[in-house]
Amino acid sequence: MTFDTTQRRSSIIVGALILIAYAVLFSGTLEALIIMLIELISGVAVIGIAVIMFPILKTYNEKLDLGYIIIKIIEGGLMIIAGIMFLSQNTLLLEIRDWIYVSHAYIFILGALIFYYLLYQSKLIPRFISVWGVIAVIMLLVGNLLEIMGFSLAMLIFLFLPIMLNEVFLAIWLIAKGFNEDVFTSGFVKTEKH
Numbered sequence: 001m002t003f004d005t006t007q008r009r010s011s012i013i014v015g016a017l018i019l020i021a022y023a024v025l026f027s028g029t030l031e032a033l034i035i036m037l038i039e040l041i042s043g044v045a046v047i048g049i050a051v052i053m054f055p056i057l058k059t060y061n062e063k064l065d066l067g068y069i070i071i072k073i074i075e076g077g078l079m080i081i082a083g084i085m086f087l088s089q090n091t092l093l094l095e096i097r098d099w100i101y102v103s104h105a106y107i108f109i110l111g112a113l114i115f116y117y118l119l120y121q122s123k124l125i126p127r128f129i130s131v132w133g134v135i136a137v138i139m140l141l142v143g144n145l146l147e148i149m150g151f152s153l154a155m156l157i158f159l160f161l162p163i164m165l166n167e168v169f170l171a172i173w174l175i176a177k178g179f180n181e182d183v184f185t186s187g188f189v190k191t192e193k194h
Helices: 005-026 032-057 062-086 091-122 127-148 153-176 181-185
Strands: none
Touching: 005 032, 005 153, 032 062, 032 091, 062 091, 091 127, 127 153
């Protein structure tokens, strides 16, 4: 496989989808319909990232990559469902939506750990970004567990901020620099097992 515009286009799309997925974090003050649309778009973006990355990452660990895409489809699907539920005035549906977001965090954590491991293994991006991502995901897990134990969100923001910064940095990196071309051109890409 040689590096071509397909891989470059994929890196730009994945970077843009990461930024779109994060748009939902900044939608809290918008009207319900706009929030719902942003959550729907964010859910589709999460699924899109996994679909685009699947053929690239499967040569490094096909089973783990398959697990990653399944986790991201579940995560994106939950985001879409939660977005639709946001329009409901039904108390039960709004409580279910809250539960979806609690469970979503742990699904995101599992998917992100797999994603950053595969990126580290593949060398598609500089390894410091992958290591930063793994550390940030672990910090997010600790923050979520402490929040469940009653710690205030304001006290825990330093545990949540690193993953947001990492993913925005990764998105900008992918848009500006793309994947490591050497992985595709120097034979580092593993051949698929037949």
